[in-house]
Each structure stands twice: as C-alpha cells, then as structure tokens.
Amino acid sequence: MILYVLLAFAYAFLYIPIVVMMVFSFNASKLVTVWGGFSTKWYAELLTNEKVLDAAWLSLKVAVVSATIATVLGTLAAVVLVRFRRFHGRTLFAGMVTAPLVMPEVIVGLALLLLFVAMEQAIGWPAGRSMTTIVVAHGTFSLSFVTVVVRSRLDRMDASLEEAAMDLGARPLRVFLSITLPLIAPALLAGWLLAFTLSIDDVVISSFVSGPGASPLPIVIFSKVRLGISPDINALATIVVALVGVAMAIAGRVALGRR
Template structure:
C-alpha cells in the first residue's frame, strides 16, 4: 500500500486523537469563560447570560491590586531575566573555555529541574540572612518576589537564547568586524536583531512563569505583597467565585492577544532576517 493510502486510512484516527487532545487541554478553559457570563453565583448552575460579575470584578480592590502587583513583578522579572539570561548565554556560547564555565552551566540549568519548594525555601533563608547581616532587604515584598522570580526565569531565557546563538551564522558578525566595526556596535546592530525572536520568546516565557508562580512567591512574600495567584488560591479554597472566572477570562483574552501579536512580530522578524541573509549572500557571491 502506498504512503498516501496509509495516511488516508489513519486520518480518522489522527483527527479523533487531535480533537480529544484539544478538548482535554482547552475544554476547561472554555467552560470557565462560558460560566463567567453566568447570572448565578453558583459556578456550576447556569441561570442565564449576564455580565454582572465583570462589574463586580471592577469593584473588587483586592483582586485588582493583586493583579496589578503581579503584572508589575512579571514585567520587571521578564526584563531582568532577558538581560541576565542573554549575558549568560553569550558567555556559554562565545567563550568556550574559561574558569568557572562548568559551574555557570550547572547553575543555569539547576533551576530548570529543582523543585519550586526548594527554590522558595532557599531564597527565604537567603533573604533572612541578608537582612540580619546587612539590613537589606528590609522585610519581604515586591522586591524579594522579583529577585526570586528572576532567579529561575533567567535559566529559561538562557536556554532559549543559547540555542539561538549556537545555530546562528556568524559570518555577518565576522564581516562587520573585518570592516572595522567595534564588538559593541556589532552586537547591537547585527547580533541583537538576529536573536530578537529568541529574546521576545524568552521575555514572554519569563513573564508567564512569574505571573503564574504561587509556590516561590508564597515563601518570599510578606503581608504587604500578595500576588494574584496567592489571592486566587486563597479564594478557591472557600469555593470558586464567578469573579475569579471573569478575571481568568480577561487574562486568557489578554494572553491570547499578546501571543498573537508576538507571533506576527516574530514571523515578520524571521522573514526580514532571511531576506537580509539571502541579500548578503547574493552580494558576496557577486563580489567574488
């Protein structure tokens, strides 16, 4: 039997598995969105369409303040993780041999496999010891949460950027250096645009990890800093509120828009980079 015939026979099975897979992943999210427009306070009993809980959400200062705090922490964490992760990736890829390279590689990959409970507890002990020794940080709050999130988020960014740098063609950088450009200018004008898709992907991943974290934040936060996952977790222990469904629906909408915009920008950046690469190769061949 030909390969086309085999694929045709397997298509119903593959389609069924695909439908069940997507239903398993996105069915609960779709149910949450539907019940956010429920009139009843009971999230499992449909009582008619209503946008009542979105109005109630706008009056819930606790949820809104926690959401705003989480967004600020996530944005700061993602930006710092991209900077530190890019520097670590550059050191691991461009400098093959230096003292401490193995230790740096281990420290970068350790947060990827280490349980969050261990990370949170170790950072809590570190912050307590620093406060007793040098007086900083004075209490636990937004600063300690940001530092803790940046600690494990930069590991993910490093892996993404390292992979991009390892497979990047260095001929453009070498040509610029041969023409007299300084290494710093080469980095900002050539290397940085080429690894921009990886930086954007790392930023989005770090932002999501920080926004979603509950375990580490529970260890390193104080009474004056409560993130959104902590508020949601404490709320659902007493029963799911329709306001939580409304908030989750807004978050899903914002994340979907952000992923769509990022995907479009990454696609355009990749196409532009490919066109510039082809143009450069054509010019090199014409010169030869």
C-alpha cells in the first residue's frame, strides 16, 4: 500500500509542474502567479508572433533533416560495430560513436563552433552560422543515440535468417536490403524519433552554432525565459506538450494495434 503512495508521489512530482503551467496559460492576468480569469488571448498573441512562428518552422526543418542524417549514419555505424568484429581503427571508431553520449553539451557546442570558425577561415565553408551548421551539429550528436538503439536491435536479431539468405546465393547488399533492413525497421523509426526529439529540444549546442539569422525555437524560448516567466511562453509550452501527448497516443495505438 505504502508503495503505491510513493508511486503516486512520483507521478505527482512529474506532472504537477506541467499541469500548473498549462492552467496558467489560460490566465487572463499578465501576472503569472495570480489568477485573473479565463482567457485564450496568449494563444492568439502567439499565433501572430512572426518571430516564434519562423523559429518553430526552422526547428522543424532542422529536426527532420538532422534526424534523417543521424539515422542513416547511425545505422551504418551500428552495422559496422555489430557485424565487422575486427578492422583497423575499430577502437577509435567505437570511441567516437559512444563519446557523444557522455560528453557535456557545452563541450560539444564549443568544439563544433570552433571547428566551423576554423573551417570558414580555411576553406570558406560554412559561411557564417546558419541552418547548415545547426543541422551538422545536431546530426553529429544524435547519431550516437541512433547507433545505441539500432545496435541493440541488431544484437538481438536472429543471424540465421541472414545466413540462410546468403546460403541461397543472395549478395550482401541484397541480404541487407531485403532481410536485415525490414527486421530492424522499428529500431530505425525509434532512433529517428529520438534524434528528432533531441534536435527539436536542444538549447545548448544550438546556442553555440546558431547565428542571428537562424534561431531555432528553443533559443527564442530560452532568451525570453532568462528574463523571467511570461504567459505566452506558458501557452507555447502547452501547445508543445499537447502535440507530444497526441503523437505519443497515436504511436502507442499503432504499437498496441500491431501486437
């Protein structure tokens, strides 16, 4: 019994702050902790705020492109680590794939920015801080997370299916495309979603590699939040939470429906 009380406490701890924020997004008063009646004016204000809408659109584009790059490269890296047991530079490769998982974000952000500055001086690319630099940075750090997800799936996969295909004369590329890929597809999807979430949520690395012309949504929110809380951020946060909730519900339905 006491166990369930403790569990309820954990859920309360996890959800009360989010619920409070959602409730206050409908507050008519500009004072964020005093209730001044129900209103949706902050939502209306938000939807006419060009800066926020532009930032949200940029974030979405960056997240889709960088998650796709991370999924392709991360999957290749996972195949290399699971299937190719011995090759020159394996230790270095394994280290480079796992290091971003434990690397503080401030270091990754600083290192990438210094690289971009050095490259721009040397070869003129990338020109300044733009969507390109954010995509490259996000693709790099989320690659490792995709590799973890795909790797565990490859590890648990039944190797005899691949062996059977090869015994029947299928070439390695064919085996990969028609046997391996369909089997690990759920892991690829999970990895892509993880990379997408990491990208669309990232503040620290984006702060280093984004410029005045290209500010993703978290940067816009962060610079506002640093000045204190404001009701339109509550509204924005509520929209984000609602979107995630709906997406998770659909994903859950699909997953349960398949079973």
